[in-house]
Amino acid sequence: MIRPRWEWAxxxxxxxxxxxxxxxxxxxxxxxxxxxxxxxxxxAGSATSARLLHDGSQVTPGVVLPSV
Structure with a gap:
C-alpha cells in the first residue's frame, strides 16, 4: 500500500x-x-515561508512565517 506523503519545503x-x-x-x-x-x-531559524508539498508537488500557496 502506498501512502500519501505530505511535507513542508x-x-x-x-x-x-x-x-x-x-x-x-x-x-x-x-x-x-x-x-x-x-x-x-x-x-527563528531563518525560514521566512513554507510550501506544502504532496508527493513532491506544491499543493497550496506558500505560507509566510512572521518574524519572531
Missing amino acids: LDDAEGRVLSVPSPVFTTQYDAEQWLGEHWRELA
Whole structure:
C-alpha cells in the first residue's frame, strides 16, 4: 500500500530552499497542525515561508512565517 506523503519545503528571505527537512506526514491535516505548532522555531531559524508539498508537488500557496 502506498501512502500519501505530505511535507513542508522551507524557504529563506532570498527564496532559497533551506536544507532543514520537515517531517513527512500521511495527512494534510497533520502537516498543517505541525506547522502551526512549530512556525516560531522555524522562523527563528531563518525560514521566512513554507510550501506544502504532496508527493513532491506544491499543493497550496506558500505560507509566510512572521518574524519572531
